[in-house]
């Protein structure tokens with residue numbers, strides 16, 4: 459009797475991908491069961507009105523990350539939220555460069571800059587966090603891109619690769635060692651944040667289904683390649699234990 463029950467439990471536990479793995483290994487995911495600890499932090503990147511449909515720089519299906527991130531966030535003791543937070547007339551806006559259109563590029567003192575529609579201007583509703591994002595236990599909201607002459611995709615370091623936001627110091631002082639990056643957009647602020655987190659010495663995971671990309675000329679695929687080459691781990695929200 460006891461054996462019967464435990465066998466039934468085992469079968470139930472082997473549902474879905476687990477069953478596939480048991481049958482032939484096809485569906486097995488190496489990263490299944492990624493364990494969140496007290497030294498882990500979730501970073502929620504730029505889930506703001508500007509980056510969802512209806513905003514000034516909408517990411518395709520950007521709003522779909524909201525319920526995924528809300529669910530993941532409940533598993534984390536430590537959560538940091540970022541906000542793209544530009545001045546009016548910011549250097550990253552095409553409107554600040556005569557004759558330039560959004561999604562063209564220009565050369566700035568610190569290198570090539572993609573030019574964007576005006577977006578996430580400080581204090582506007584467009585720059586607010588998405589109203590359905592529910593993470594009351596998030597401890598820090600860090601803003602970036604607030605220097606008029608410098609962009610900052612990364613939540614750690616501005617595009618001049620000199621000025622730091624203070625996030626690395628914050629995480630280190632709180633003895634946090636592993637970060638899980640989610641949000642918008644995969645190929646810009648998420649990727650740059652993940653890469654800088656790795657450079658700063660953190661173990662880094664990017665949760666793919668909790669991100670959406672802009673994708674300019676294959677930039678999403680390129681971003682995943684670069685992240686992989688640096689040892690950043692690509693996982694799904696279902697991999698979190």
Ligand code: VGL
Pocket residue numbers: 504509542574611642643644645646647648
């Ligand atoms: C972002 C472009 C411009 C982002 C921010 O959050 O990925 N992309 N500013």
Ligand code: ZN
Pocket residue numbers: 542544550574577578603
């Ligand atoms: Zn921006």
